[in-house]
Amino acid sequence: MPFINPEDGHLTVLNLFKTDTRARVDTLVKEMKAIVDTAAFPGWISSTVHRGEQNPGTANFIQWRGMQDLETRYNDSEFKHHTVPVFREITTFVRLMQTEVDSSRRHPALGGVTEVSPGRDDYTVIEILGVDPAEQGALTATLAGAHSWLVDVPGYRSQSVLRGIRSRNLEGGEGTLATVGADNDFVVVYSQWDGKDSYDAFRTQADAQWSSARRGFQDRRNSLITSADWNSYRAVHTRSAEQPVTV
Template sequence: MPFINPENGYLTVINLFKTDQSPRVDRLVTEMKSLVNTAAFPGWISSTVHKGQDKYGTLNFIQWRGKQDLEARYDTSEFKHHTIPVFNQIATFVRLMQTEVELGQRHPSLGDVTEISPDRDDYTVIEILGVQPREQTDLISTIGSAHEWLVDVPGYRSQSVLRGIRSRNLGTGDGNLATVGADNDFVVVYSQWDSKESYDTFRSLAEDKQTAARRKNEDKRKSLITVSDWNTYRVVHARSAEEPVRV
């Protein structure tokens, strides 16, 4: 199963899809599973399909050996003339985000590496945070400093921080991707919790009941973020390159 590890050096591509109806979410999941089950691209490491919980949508967490392998995949006729049209038809919003894992922490009771798998019962929260490129490193450091007190929050399991490199969408329908924003203008935060109830309690905790460390951290974080987008997910499918190709 896939793991999130800052030391593996993979290019992590986070493909975010939003839509407006529950049946379309199911279709997105079906199409993603089909792609994952037959993936045999040079340099492809793993794919993990996430189904949105609070909002309609899906997310595919994909690990690649490097940028050259990813770009070769994007340049194939199948991607340009089949994959792009299919997802353009279903989704109302698409972002294909290249990232690299900068920081990772798990609760001390959970071992050294963060696993993402449909065999686990994690309640997953993924935030896409906009930031000025010159302040990206500061935002990553600020989010990372929360690891000092997150371990004491009931229900917390892990948090990984990914540096945004480049973001694109599906373009105008000619099979070519279009760049969105500037390089290094976002950060992705991937968190695991033991339940929706634990996460909701954490997120809705009144400011006067928060620790001083949390209040200071969140004030700094808010001062750096230009835009915030988040959803909660369940992992519904995963496959790694060492597993047999499914047909």
């Protein structure tokens, strides 16, 4: 099963898709599963498909050996002439985000490294935070520090912070990709909870009930970000390369 570990040195690609109906989510999941089940791309390590819970959409958490392997995939004829047209047809929003894992922490009771798997019952939340590239390091450090007080929040399991490198969408024309924004202008937070109720209680807790540590964190985070978007997910399908890929 895939693991989130900054020491692995993988290029982590998070493909985020939004759509307008639950029925189209079914189609998205079906198409993504088909790609994952036949993946044999040089440098590909693993893919884990997530189905949107809070809002219609999907996310694919993909690990690659490095940037050149990903670019080879993007330049492939099948990707340009089949994959891109299919996903343009059934989505309302696409963002293909290249990242590297900056930190990954778990509740002390869990130990080990963070596992991404449909075999677990995690309620997963993915946040995309916009940031001025010059402030990206400050934001990742601030987010990583949240673990110190999140361990006291009921239902919290893990938090992984991924430093954004480059973001793209499907609007390049003729099956090519277009760059979105500037390099290093976003950060991804991938967190796991024991269920929707725990996460909702945390997210909707009144400001007056926040701990001083959470209040300080929230103020610092808000001073650094330029935008914020999130959705909740369940991992529904995963597959890894049969032979280990050397990074």
